[in-house]
Amino acid sequence: MTAALSGRSTAVRLLAALVVAILGWVVPAAAHEVRPAYLQIDQTDDSHYTVLWKTPLLSGMPLPVVLRLPDDVKHVVEPLERPLPGSILQKRVISAPAGLAGRQIAFVGLQATITDVLVRVTWLDGRQASAIVRPSQPWYLVPAEQSFWSIAWDYTALGINHILYGLDHLLFVASLMLIVRDWRVLVKTITAFTIAHSVTLALATFGLVTLPPPPVEAMIALSILLVAAEAVRMERGKVSLTITWPWVVAFGFGLLHGFGFAGAMVDLGLPQRDVPLALLFFNVGVEIGQLMFIAAILAVACSARLIFTSGRSMRIAAAYGIGAIAAFWVVERLDAIFL
Template sequence: MAGFARCLVAAHLLAVAVVAMLGLILPAAAHEIRPAYLQIDQTDARHFNILWKTPLMSGMPLPVVLKLPDSVTHVLEPQERPLPGSILQKRIISAPNDLAGLRIEFVGLQATITDVLVRVNWLDGRQASAIVRPSQPWYVVPAEQSRWSVAFDYLKLGVRHILYGLDHLLFVASLMLIVRNWRVLVKTITAFTIAHSITLGLATFGLVALPGPPVEALVALSILLVAAEAVRMERGEKSLTITWPWVVAFGFGLLHGFGFAGAMTDLGLPRQDLPLALLFFNIGVEIGQLTFIAAILAVAYSARLIFTLGKPVRIAAAYGIGTIAAFWAVERLDAIFFSGGLM
């Protein structure tokens, strides 16, 4: 038991170091990196409506240009309008021989860490979707697609969402400052998982809605609170968080679920795909979360054999987490009250 406690201490220190470096490198994207979205809807035998939505990064449009095949012609030239956190572009094209087999390119995507979620809807009911990665910044429109292929795409989206969701990872790391027993760790992570799955489902189906910017600010404040509780624990004090960390993990997990839902609801996905997308996106989130925990525990198990970690180091780690979370909270509150984040 003592060995596991030392391993947890080393693990959370490693997690704090990694996430802190990423948080300082990418402060404006400290929550999740939201994907771009391309939707193509067939309106008649020759015409298609194009919806191209790109996220804003530090207030600037994503430097990616949509390049359609040379064989299509524009019936309505691109028209843009700003949305909270993104730019929406609409156009109408004519494709006499359908789009199946044609290649759509995303110029500049290879220089980013953002994915593009693509959806194609035909009049005869056929659908296709895919996640385009920076490593292969193009999409060849298929004639048809299996549901398992769609499910696998959302699974990968969930994994990437949590691994790039630095604040969610830092929250998990902050819980590890308090939890020193593997049984309690299992309870705590399970409570967090159940809670964010509940609100992820409710928000994705539109049953409950909260604006994104306040949720992101509260997520940062939740990390700050747990970090403060970790300092109290090192001082020998008691509290609800210290005694029953799984209860607090469940409460804040409900909040984090709304943050996870932002990656899906912002894409405007058709309702017929939501059950499948929700299930596999959530599975992907859990795979990413458990991978993060397993990785830092595996590395820390070896590291603890070399280093001796005492109380001052644990307190320093808690202050490090709190400092990063406080920075994110101030940044996000500033965006809400001084940059029109609620509009």
């Protein structure tokens, strides 16, 4: 029996080490490469439009997607490129005598990527429309106007995508779950985190409180590292504020994470006449995605308990893996601040 348990424990450690190694290889590269592209079209008179086309950088190279406008559209000002942190911005002025409503805009090459495109169109009379274009259908049919439900659906989907691709936010939630074992305390902790990041997301989106993104990103990575370290301390029998009152720490760091969500909202743009609506449903999408992640983690943990007996070793390995990734991000993001 002892030999069998020892063999299982060794297998668990090897499996955990393999998972950590894979995460360490994949996560740093993928953390910033799934941000959506962004197309903004603003009508300036009856037949002229200003077009902003922003594509993320993948391993230092622009996203291999080409913007294709309707055939009768003419360039008044040819595209001018400007590099931004993590992306390339093109600005051009076009002439469309027949207008753009009911016309198709294509994104050539999008189907070969995993990146979405957020599109926002503003007409001269203030009407707006926005949508998320997927690789499975790489074109956008410009509507005459947009309904309440269309905005709600688009920004809910955007929120879900943002949290599920936001590996730093997910790792913070995962590190909290390593500390919290009671489901009542888990509900309280996740609720505190949700309330906190919802508050700062709203404040930052409306411009009431702002923080520069690079330091915020570095502090988010540091928050993950600190909570992962606390998870290891807990397994060693230590006691601290985080271990005793995890919801307090979750609320404090949640305020910081809200600024990270707000940075994504600013990057992607908001419909000016429907900012509260878009903000509400973006936040709803974030919470849905967060609950999906928590449910998946709980399902995996329950399944692991049926197979393995060395739960403590798995928790320690997971904490060290999360901490190692977070430490890499801290160094990487601090380096980006001082470049």
